[in-house]
Amino acid sequence: MTIDGPRIDQRKIEEILRIGSERDFDKREKRVRSSFFDTVRRALKHVPFMEDVVASYYCAIDADTPASTRGILIAALAYFVLPVDIIPDMLLGIGFTDDIAVLLTAFNAVRGNIRPEHYRRARETLDEL
Template identity: 80%
Template sequence: MTLSEGMIAEILKIGSDRDSAEREERVRSSFFAAVRRALRHIPFMDDVVAAYYCALDPKTPATTRGILIAALAYFVLPMDLIPDMLLGLGFTDDIAVLLAAFNAVRGNIRPEHYDRARETLADF
């Protein structure tokens, strides 16, 4: 099963302030556990972790933060359209959503976000 552009757009929709706050809470509490679970399956994990630091950076524009939080919230959910536990397929939907988010906000993920990501991943 692949995600259509419409499905990805719906996942990345920023939503209300309450929705964004709930998503951010979910991301903050579950992000690094999801990274550990997906580390071997997502080849661009440095981008994922840099996106996390970008999303939490108060200097990041609100729209960029919203898109990244939405994508990261989808990433941390263990049961999504394609459950992550399905070997070979489980992370394909996460990858599609994350790549769409990165393409939308790539210019806002700064070198210092990548520096922090590399430092973090070195500890894994």
């Protein structure tokens, strides 16, 4: 997958999305829960599929979501909330490029597990933001 601007290697994306240990998952989930909506506010103008991103968040925190799906989504969302990653988010115009690549890959891998209620909550949340 490539997108305009800086490119992120597919192997790097796979490394980022690696589920890891339960301890890794817990650490990532804590980071996501504490920073997700602040990052969404900053990224709204830069990520064209924000409804999918927010629906992915609700899918990831849903106890009924399969563990492997939760692991992939939490890994992607943890990368999304990091302010300094491969391409720092504060770089205007290109800062979220790597985040978009990681999020799209994760979203495409687990799309079938993101249910209508996750999208409903995402739309409600985005309307409030």
